[in-house]
Amino acid sequence: MKFTPPRIVLRLLWLLCLVPMALSAQNYPSRPITIVVPYGPGSGNDMIAREVAQQLTQIMKTTVLVENKAGATGNIATDYVAQAKPDGYTIFLTSTSGIINQVTNPAVKTDLSKDFESIAFAASLPYVVAVPPSLPAKSLQDIVSLAKASPGKLNYNGPSGSVSDYLGSKLKASNNLDMVMIPYKSTSDAQVDVLAGRIQVWFTTAASAVGLAKGEKIRVLAVTGDKRLAALPDVPTVKEAGIPDMFTEVSFFFVAPAGTPKDAIEKLGQSIDIALQSKEVESRLANMSVQVKKGSAKEVHTHIKDEMAKWSKIAGGVKN
CATH class of the missing domain: 3.40.190.150 (Bordetella uptake gene, domain 1)
Structure with a gap:
């Protein structure tokens, strides 16, 4: 004859199974x-x-x-x-x-x-377009002019599929430019080469750029957001700089x-x-x-x- 536990026993067993789960939730986080x-x-x-x-x-x-x-x-x-x-x-x-x-x-x-x-x-946060002080560019339009004058000579940072790559691709496509994307694993790696002048155009977050700009280590040419940065009030937005389709936050x-x-x-x-x-x-x-x-x-x-x-x-x- 098959034994069937009373319903109350089954209910108690079910409740006991829930106890470890409840205790785990109550104790979170425990490490x-x-x-x-x-x-x-x-x-x-x-x-x-x-x-x-x-x-x-x-x-x-x-x-x-x-x-x-x-x-x-x-x-x-x-x-x-x-x-x-x-x-x-x-x-x-x-x-x-x-x-x-x-x-x-x-x-x-x-x-x-x-x-x-x-x-x-x-x-x-918005991104910014920055260059090393050694590059003779004071505006985003100067970058366009330099790239047209020397096709394939200006480098910008990646990696492929990143916001930086998107912005660089958008700048190239909007102005029919020949610029070279150099892939980097991290912002800090790209920053080293920007400061050394090995990368001419740096697309990076405002967070990474403001301190360097204030220390005159880089020159910020434009901001990709819809308004200027309070920290860099003289820097125009990409729309003000004449390339509105580079907007992104x-x-x-x-x-x-x-x-x-x-x-x-x-x-x-x-x-x-x-x-x-x-x-x-x-x-x-x-x-x-x-x-x-x-x-x-x-x-x-x-x-x-x-x-x-x-x-x-x-x-x-x-x-x-």
């Missing part, structure tokens, strides 16, 4: 959290991640680390996080660059809209591996929102020409899908 960034030290991702990590360490009562995994136009970091254990202890700060890479790089194995759980926005946002528990996602999102409300964080980011950007996990997910569709359309028109 350090790592924020992975896809570029090296000095990049926009890196600086924003470190500002947020410092606040999260206090808010979440655990150590929050930043790990740089540069290379392969961000694919190394993206793949690493996608394959990480989905437990809330490994998260990823990616950006518009990651979205562009998704739609332009055939080597991409993961999908930001499917292989990750959205958490929260972090910030936004970069959004930064946090994601986690697909399958990360909802409770962890919610706690991370709430904690990041609190961190971004800090006057200290807002002020330090503003000093780097970075603007705090807030939004729910749902808004981040919608943003990723919309931006992937947008950049897929754009990508076909900027490559030579």
Whole structure:
């Protein structure tokens, strides 16, 4: 005769199975959290991640680390996080660059809209067009003139599929220029060659450029956002400089591996929102020409899908 446990016994067993899950959610986080960034030290991702990590360490009562995994136009970091254990202890700060890479790089194995759980926005910032002081260019139109006078002689930074590559491709396509893209793993690597004069045109984040511009290490010719930078008020926007279709601003946002528990996602999102409300964080980011950007996990997910569709359309028109 088959024995069937009483319903109350089955109910108790089911409740006991839920206890470890509930305790795990209540205890999260119980060990350090790592924020992975896809570029090296000095990049926009890196600086924003470190500002947020410092606040999260206090808010979440655990150590929050930043790990740089540069290379392969961000694919190394993206793949690493996608394959990480989905437990809330490994998260990823990616950006518009990651979205562009998704739609332009055939080597991409993961999908930001499917292989990750959205958490929260972090910030936004424009890019700038800069040159070493040794280059006789005082405006964006001077770059156009120099490139036309010496086809193939002006270099600009990549890597392929990045915002920098997009801006360079757009400048070339808009003015029928012959310029050479040089791929770099990180902002800091490109910066070294800009300061040495080996790269003539540097497309980089405002965060990376402002300090160097104030120290007269580089000359910023234009800003890709819709308004001038408070830190560099004399520098025109690309629209003011006569090349309006180079406009772009970069959004930064946090994601986690697909399958990360909802409770962890919610706690991370709430904690990041609190961190971004800090006057200290807002002020330090503003000093780097970075603007705090807030939004729910749902808004981040919608943003990723919309931006992937947008950049897929754009990508076909900027490559030579």
